[in-house]
């Protein structure tokens with residue numbers, strides 16, 4: 001059943017990879033609602049809600065960041081900007097959709113969490129004994145209505161596909177919409193620039209989602225397959241973690257899980273979701 005959560009309905013969602021969409025209609029689900037989408041010969045994309053086999057009127061469509069986006073509501077703003085997407089020398093690497101039995105909000109929270117690096121991404125994004133998360137800043141930026149975590153550092157044995165030596169990486173996290181999370185990291189081969197990695201999440205049901213990492217990299221060296229493989233290995237490790245978290249839905253009440261200092265980005269994210277009134281994918285219940 002389609003959610004009644006207006007905050008979730010009024011957001012944009014990536015639901016397909018642009019290059020994968022053809023004239024053959026694809027059926028998928030968004031926020032508990034069946035939708036169908038296809039590309040006309042003219043190139044125009046048509047997306048409709050489907051109820052009891054009947055198609056509704058066309059939904060809004062955008063093509064951005066290599067994906068097809070839509071909404072079931074009336075967003076009060078356009079899809080967020082990724083400035084790096086406009087830089088012509090960037091490598092664009094869409095990594096493919098992965099389905100996960102978890103709330104999409106849990107997937108965002110896991111992406112924000114640095115404390116799991118040594119234990120889940122052992123010898124890639126972290127390694128013992130370097131388990132401490134140094135202090136960083138988290139904030140809800142009111143002017144843009146986004147969550148940011150800045151001044152993040154962490155010791156990583158292998159920070160990118162180009163690297164084999166360990167180093168303290170400098171990371172910035174950004175949550176531009178409830179079901180999208182981004183990471184900016186200083187690019188190892190061009191230290192004055194930032195690699196931008198976004199994770200687009202399609203909330204299918206409250207406890208089921210699809211997610212696609214999309215990367216805009218400064219890397220003239222690595223073959224495409226190495227970039228893809230690096231990200232996919234990490235992401236599949238994360239899938240095991242988020243699918244085994246309980247509850248599968250994200251609690252917004254602070255007393256249900258005790259935060260530590262390393263969780264300050266998660267605390268800001270949950271507070272922001274609560275302020276916005278997002279219920280889909282939370283333990284508050286969304287229907």
Ligand SMILES: [Fe+2]
Nearest residue numbers: 110120121238
């Ligand atoms: Fe992870």
